[in-house]
Amino acid sequence: MKVAYWPGCVSRGFTPELHGSVAKVAPMLDIELEELDRANCCGAGVIAEHSQELADTLNARTFALAQDVDGAAGMMNICSTCQGAQSECQERLDADTDYRSHVNGHLKPEGLSYEKAGDWWNKNFLWLLVEEIGLDAVRERVVRPLEGLRVAPFYGCYIVRPTKRLGFDEHPDRDTYIEQLLAALGATPVDYAGKHKCCGFPVITMAKHTSLRQAGSQIADALDADADCMVTPCPLCHLNLDLQQPDAAKYVERDLGMPVLHLPQLVGLALGLEPKELGMNKHVIGTKDVQRKIAELAAA
Numbered sequence: 116m117k118v119a120y121w122p123g124c125v126s127r128g129f130t131p132e133l134h135g136s137v138a139k140v141a142p143m144l145d146i147e148l149e150e151l152d153r154a155n156c157c158g159a160g161v162i163a164e165h166s167q168e169l170a171d172t173l174n175a176r177t178f179a180l181a182q183d184v185d186g187a188a189g190m191m192n193i194c195s196t197c198q199g200a201q202s203e204c205q206e207r208l209d210a211d212t213d214y215r216s217h218v219n220g221h222l223k224p225e226g227l228s229y230e231k232a233g234d235w236w237n238k239n240f241l242w243l244l245v246e247e248i249g250l251d252a253v254r255e256r257v258v259r260p261l262e263g264l265r266v267a268p269f270y271g272c273y274i275v276r277p278t279k280r281l282g283f284d285e286h287p288d289r290d291t292y293i294e295q296l297l298a299a300l301g302a303t304p305v306d307y308a309g310k311h312k313c314c315g316f317p318v319i320t321m322a323k324h325t326s327l328r329q330a331g332s333q334i335a336d337a338l339d340a341d342a343d344c345m346v347t348p349c350p351l352c353h354l355n356l357d358l359q360q361p362d363a364a365k366y367v368e369r370d371l372g373m374p375v376l377h378l379p380q381l382v383g384l385a386l387g388l389e390p391k392e393l394g395m396n397k398h399v400i401g402t403k404d405v406q407r408k409i410a411e412l413a414a415a
Contacts, residue, residue, distance in 0.1 A: 116146055116188055117149060117184075117188060118149065118187055118190065118243070119180070119189070120150045121177060121190055121191070121192045121197065122134050122137070122193055122194075123192060123194040124156050125194060126193055126194065126350050130353055130354070132380070132395070133353070133380075133394075136383055136393045136394060137193055137240065143388075144244070144382075148191075151184075153180060154176070154180055154181075155173050155177060157174055157194075157197045157204075158200055159200050160317075170200070171208060171214075171218050172218050172221045172222070174200070174204035175218050175229040176225070177201070178201075178205065178208075178229040178237070180227065182230065188247070189235055189247075190238070191237075191243050192238070192239055193240045193348070193350070195270070195271045199281070200273070202281055205237065215229065239274060240379060241274070241378060242286075242292065244296060245295060245296065250296065251299075253382070254300075257300055257385045259385055259387050259413050261301045261302035261381070261409065261412070262302070264301075264302045264343055264405070264409060264412065265303045265305050265341060267307055267345045268294055268310050268345075268346060269310055269337075269345050269352060270310060270311050270349075271313070271348075271349040271351070272317070273349070274289075275290045293346065300382065305337065305341070305342040307340035307342070310333075312332075314330050314355040315327060315330045315355050316351045316352060316355040326359075327355075327362050328366040330359055331363035331364060331367035331369075331371065332367060333356070334371050334373045335369060342373070343374075344374040344402070345374070346375070346378055347375065347378065350377070353375055353377060357398055358399050360372075360373065360400050361399070371400075373400060374401065375398070376395070
């Protein structure tokens with residue numbers, strides 16, 4: 116399957132291990148990536164606070180670039196925040212022909228135009244695996260089952276709400292996709308209170324104490340549920356849960372030390388890739404305990 120690939124800003128800057136992991140995992144699942152290297156930031160909701168039209172124009176431009184990729188089934192992203200922001204913009208563009216034409220007027224100098232198309236989609240890597248590749252196909256490619264690894268899924272905000280905008284009418288189980296994928300990889304999904312809650316990143320610059328308390332609380336919940344690690348489909352969540360975890364521990368007044376993996380890293384491990392290939396040595400919170408457990412399971 117060929118897809119127009121929008122990696123987003125964060126995966127090419129703060130979390131290059133995510134971008135690198137996707138590049139290695141995709142061909143193993145017969146996903147051909149056509150990277151949109153001229154695409155721009157989705158705005159992450161911040162730009163829309165100042166100018167909704169600008170945010171919609173930026174995302175319409177990315178959509179138009181994706182629609183120009185010959186043979187692509189749709190567009191794939193690897194950031195839940197991008198999914199949420201882009202879904203909001205697409206909803207507005209698709210709902211109003213006149214507004215869409217007005218926005219496309221801004222793209223005309225580049226020869227671009229976003230056209231509403233019933234069969235065109237923009238899906239997060241998680242959605243793509245479940246809905247387009249299929250869990251049976253993923254399961255067939257597993258060479259290192261993650262049996263015995265207890266993984267706490269962390270969805271974050273933007274990929275689970277608002278449900279209507281995010282296509283839950285058509286795909287009502289999207290808020291359980293990580294658990295379904297973990298089972299296909301052989302891992303044990305861990306249920307805990309924080310899996311659908313906010314990581315706190317959206318308010319990190321306005322209320323740092325609130326942000327880090329939220330992050331610390333979700334990590335603590337996963338620890339109390341006896342998880343070996345957390346996994347998230349969002350690099351912004353990863354920044355708050357991994358990069359900020361040492362500071363978050365201070366706000367919840369307890370030791371944490373919870374490894375937080377990017378979703379493609381966990382998939383890559385099950386497909387037989389080595390931790391170093393997946394950039395697991397680049398995390399703030401060390402992943403050696405996870406690596407050790409997977410090695411022991413593989414040896415057994």
